[in-house]
Amino acid sequence: GxxxxxxxxxxxxxxxxxxxxxxxxxxxxxxxxxxxxxxxxxxxxxxxxxxxxxxxxxxxxxxxxxxxxxxxxxxxxxxxxxxxxxxxxxxxxxxxxxxxxxxxxxxxxxxxxxxxxxxxxxxxxxxxxxxxxxxxxxxxxxxxxxxxxxxxxxxxxxxxxxxxxxxxTRGGPRRWPAILTTRISLLPGDGPFAVDVLAHPADNPWLAQMRFTGLDFFDDGDTLAACTWDGDVWLARGLKGLAREAKPNGAPDAPVELAWQRIASGLFQPLGLKIVAGKIHVTCRDQLVVLHDLNGDGETDFYENLNSDHQVTEHFHEFAMGLQTDDEGNFYYAKSARHALPALVPHHGTLLRVARDGSRTEIVANGFRAANGVCLNPDGSFIVTDQEGHWNPKNRINRVTPGGFYGNMFGYHDRTDASDSAMEQPVCWITNRFDRSPAELLWVTTERWGSLRGSLLNLSYGYGKIYVVPHENAGGQWQGGMCDLPLAAFPTGIMRARFHPHDGQLYVCGMYAWAGSATQPGGLYRVRYTGRPVHVPVKLHARRGGFDITFSDRLEPAAAGDARRFALKTWGLKRTANYGSEHFDERPLAVASASLADDGRTVRLELPDIRPTWCMEIKYSLRSAEGTPVNGTIHNTVHRLAE
Known part of the structure; x- marks a missing residue:
């Protein structure tokens, strides 16, 4: 180090x-x-x-x-x-x-x-x-x-x-002595979610860009650490003020101040951060580094190289993305492949596991192009996204199991069969218009998010959005789709998110570099659930002759039973060595009838012509049980139809 x-x-x-x-x-x-x-x-x-x-x-x-x-x-x-x-x-x-x-x-x-x-x-x-x-x-x-x-x-x-x-080697003088303060005015939301802008000191004495790529919380509940793509790590203190002054609807009475401290610099394109036993761990392009403050002034005095097994070439595209841990303390992150070129080193296009003590690295799965982060599932599998490109006809969400191959023939592996059947199929393919660049996923683990607890969320770098990912296990093959959460797009691309262990709300961070529509350089936000109904799909079920959509909250039966309020279409893709794919055989899918199940949340669509498809779009215009509009679009994939 x-x-x-x-x-x-x-x-x-x-x-x-x-x-x-x-x-x-x-x-x-x-x-x-x-x-x-x-x-x-x-x-x-x-x-x-x-x-x-x-x-x-x-x-x-x-x-x-x-x-x-x-x-x-x-x-x-x-x-x-x-x-x-x-x-x-x-x-x-x-x-x-x-x-x-x-x-x-x-x-x-x-x-x-x-x-x-x-x-x-x-x-x-x-x-x-x-x-x-x-x-x-x-x-x-x-x-x-x-x-x-x-x-x-x-x-x-x-x-x-x-x-x-x-x-x-005992700790030196502070390099960045200024503590920078920002003020946050929090307002109650008029929908199911309210977004608090956690203002960051973009105008700082060091002209440091603050393009956030990872965050996590210390046990005190008051402090978060965030890394930036330009190589810095910052602390933001004052999070307890968000809860201390909160009204019943979750918005505080007075502005809250955050105190920002720059504590580390010079890291190589960090794209993931995790706090373990009070120590900040950061995924960089060249190493997994641990930050140590040796003299108690908050700044990093020792940058410990916990592991640097993943090899680095000069290619611009081979990012190391995300950082999570399992119950045994092992670390996980994804290492990108080269753009449009065959792999050179064993870690190109892989999901990696690093031992808790940093002593070894194992390849969990391969065949990825640019998997932007990693999510651990309760069953021991993983979820990673991947980006459209060569051998990847569109963006996708993958459920990953050890030993799996996920399709990129330019990755480092010994696969020679380029057929679609030789790769693990994704949970869903995502067309560019719906999400041009997906980032990391995470599970809703907090009771504070009401009916969405247990749901899977996807973050969008491309459009600055958050999506819910309803899905099902169809005989061992996960399949599902995506739908926007009912909140406005963020001004920057959303990269990483974590639920705060104390206030139970979602903190998200992001940045813009290129190939995105949300172009603010960076941002940090809290997404609060206000307690109002969300009315988003939380489960999809494809069956022979029909399709079922379970919503988070109750719907008005008459609207849910009107087949004219649904519009479906399907199309295919072609996976080749070329970059991306156009839509093939795009056609409407007729809805014969619609009905609302006894639970008041599940809509049953009868679709005589339904069959497995790479891509499906479901548009709906419904009403809640309270009579408010419920409009949305689902993009999904169907691999198998249940009997």
Missing amino acids: LYSFGPQTVISYTVGETPILEMPARGAAEGRGVTAPISARMLRIGPRAAALTLLVATHADRQAKLRVSHVADGPRRTDVALLSAEGPGDRPRGVSETTTIAAGVLPAIPRAVWKGTDDGRLLLTIPAGNEPLEFTVWHTRSPAANSERVLAEVAWRSFGTPVNFEQF
């Missing part, structure tokens, strides 16, 4: 079983015909059972020769290693006969050995030992011959004072 101390960074790692601390430094040599920058690595190497070899530098001329010069200045003694391109011959551009790499160690290490290799590398072998060593390795590129004494003097002057590594 990395220790952060003001402008200094200490790298912590191991070689075999040997712990090592390393801090970079720099200096400059000037005088006696020598002008050169000097790079240095200040090191503390722990006990080592075997000798260690350090790569110090590489000469551009692979035929460079090594010469070691002993330099003494009173009690100060060191060896300077010089790797030089000597004599005539063809060389790389910019390398002359006198180009020399000079390097040294301060203080001198007994029995350390310099070595030059046949391919131009300069190595330093450090002997085995039971005691830790603290020293500095420096090197520079110098065009001047016989410059070792000048360079040694500069190195003694610049790096001769031993480094107190303990000072740099």
Whole structure:
């Protein structure tokens, strides 16, 4: 991991079983015909059972020769290693006969050995030992011959004072001392949901963009942590004020203040955050990192690399998305594949499980393109979305089981059968007009959301919406669809959400980067259920000759029994190596009759021509039991028809 101390960074790692601390430094040599920058690595190497070899530098001329010069200045003694391109011959551009790499160690290490290799590398072998060593390795590129004494003097002057590594590993001064305050005016909603804008300090002293990509809550109920796509982590304190001043309908009397603190920076495109045992864990493109505050000032002093098994290439599209844990403490996230290109590394296009202690990573399933997050199901399976693209005709929601293959032939796997029957089928295909880019899903686990408890929700980065996902298990194959929750679209793309463990309401965050319709850079919100009826579908059941829709709340029987209030159509897709798919064989599906079941919530549609279909649209215009309009659209998939 990395220790952060003001402008200094200490790298912590191991070689075999040997712990090592390393801090970079720099200096400059000037005088006696020598002008050169000097790079240095200040090191503390722990006990080592075997000798260690350090790569110090590489000469551009692979035929460079090594010469070691002993330099003494009173009690100060060191060896300077010089790797030089000597004599005539063809060389790389910019390398002359006198180009020399000079390097040294301060203080001198007994029995350390310099070595030059046949391919131009300069190595330093450090002997085995039971005691830790603290020293500095420096090197520079110098065009001047016989410059070792000048360079040694500069190195003694610049790096001769031993480094107190303990000072740099106990927590440093705050880098972002300002606590920024925002005010939130909360208003009661006039529908089943009210949305509270948890204002964030977009205008901050550091010009940091706040494009939120993950959030979670601390046990105190007052503080949340949120990460941003640009590499920061923030704390927002004051959530208890949302409940303390709440009226019976859930809206507080007076504005609530949130105190924002920037606590971490420099992370590589974080797209998931989870708090475990009071520690913030973040999914980054290069690692799963744990943030440690060592001195109690709130800021991160140590960035612990818990696991970095997933490999990184230069391709822009291979994001690491979402972060969840199971009951055993294992971590889960999805690793994207490359766009329009075959996979290069084993983790391209996979759902991954990381052991609780970070010791290993397992591939749970593969064949994904860009699965934006992960949801754990009560039965031990998973839900992930995927994005339209090559081998993926439209966006989709997948129920994932271990070992499954989900269709992307460009992913890393050994599958050669590109037929549709060779892949696991999704819960539903989602056409672009309905949701152009789905994000993460989550289950409604709180009683505060009334009749929606136990329902599955889907977030939309593309349109900034939240959908309910009614579904069924049709003989082992999950099938279902999506329908908007009755609330206005958010101004930013919604990426992640969690229910607050204390107030039971849904906190959502999001951002915009590209390929979305909700273009505000970022946002953080609370979605409150007001207690009013929701009237959204919570269950779908496809059967031979008909289709049943169960709503969250009671409906007016006359409207529910009027077949003219429903309009259905179906269409197909073609999965190929091309990007996406148009609609094929789009046609209306006639409704012979409609009726309302005895529960007052389930509408039974008789559809003589129903058959399995990749895509179906159901539009309805009904009334609630209280007489208010209930209008909506369902997009769904039917794989099997029950008898």
